[in-house]
Amino acid sequence: MPVERTLVLVKPDAIQRGLGAEVLARLERRGLRLVGLKLIQIDRGLAERHYAIHRERPFFAGLVDFITSGPVIAAVLEGLDAVVLVRNTMGATNPRDAAPGTIRGDLAVEIGHNLIHGSDSTETAATEVALFFRPEEILDYRRAIDPWVADAKSP
Numbered sequence: 001m002p003v004e005r006t007l008v009l010v011k012p013d014a015i016q017r018g019l020g021a022e023v024l025a026r027l028e029r030r031g032l033r034l035v036g037l038k039l040i041q042i043d044r045g046l047a048e049r050h051y052a053i054h055r056e057r058p059f060f061a062g063l064v065d066f067i068t069s070g071p072v073i074a075a076v077l078e079g080l081d082a083v084v085l086v087r088n089t090m091g092a093t094n095p096r097d098a099a100p101g102t103i104r105g106d107l108a109v110e111i112g113h114n115l116i117h118g119s120d121s122t123e124t125a126a127t128e129v130a131l132f133f134r135p136e137e138i139l140d141y142r143r144a145i146d147p148w149v150a151d152a153k154s155p
Contacts, residue, residue: 004078004080004082004125005035005077005078006077006086006122007131008024008076008119009074009118010023011114012067012069012072013108013114013115014073014115015071015073016070026089027075027089030089031085031149031150032086033078033079034075034076034077035076035139036074036076037075038074039073041072042072046132047064047068048064050128051067066112076138080150083119088102090102090103090118093114094114095108095109095111104116
C-alpha cells in the first residue's frame with residue numbers, strides 16, 4: 001500500500017449544516033493525516049475546471065452552481081492507500097445506497113446534497129490537489145501516532 005495524497009472537498013451543504021469538523025474528524029479517525037486545509041469560496045472558473053470531465057453531461061451546470069453556492073473546506077489528506085480509504089469512508093455517491101457508518105450513509109439524504117467530494121484515483125487526486133493547493137500550502141510532517149495507524153512496510 002503506497003502513501004498517497006488525495007483531495008477532499010467538504011461541500012456547501014455540509015458547511016451550512018455545521019458538519020465540516022465531523023466530516024474531517026471521521027477521515028482523521030481512519031488514520032489519514034491532514035497535510036493541507038483551507039476554507040474557500042470556489043469561483044465558477046475553478047468549479048468548471050474541477051468538473052471538466054462532466055462538461056457534456058446534463059448535470060454539469062447543476063454541479064457548478066452547487067459547489068459555488070457557499071463556502072467549502074478543501075483538504076489534502078495523506079496516508080497509506082488514501083484514495084481508497086477516503087472513498088470507502090465517504091460511502092456511495094447516492095446516499096440512499098451508502099452503507100451505515102459511512103459519511104454519506106449516516107449524514108446525507110440525497111445525491112444532490114451528498115456532503116463530500118473525494119478524488120476517484122491517484123491520477124485524479126494529483127490533478128485536483130494542484131487545482132486547489134499551491135505546493136507550499138501542503139505540509140510534510142509525521143505524527144507520533146503514525147506507526148500505530150499503519151506499518152509503512154506492510155504490503
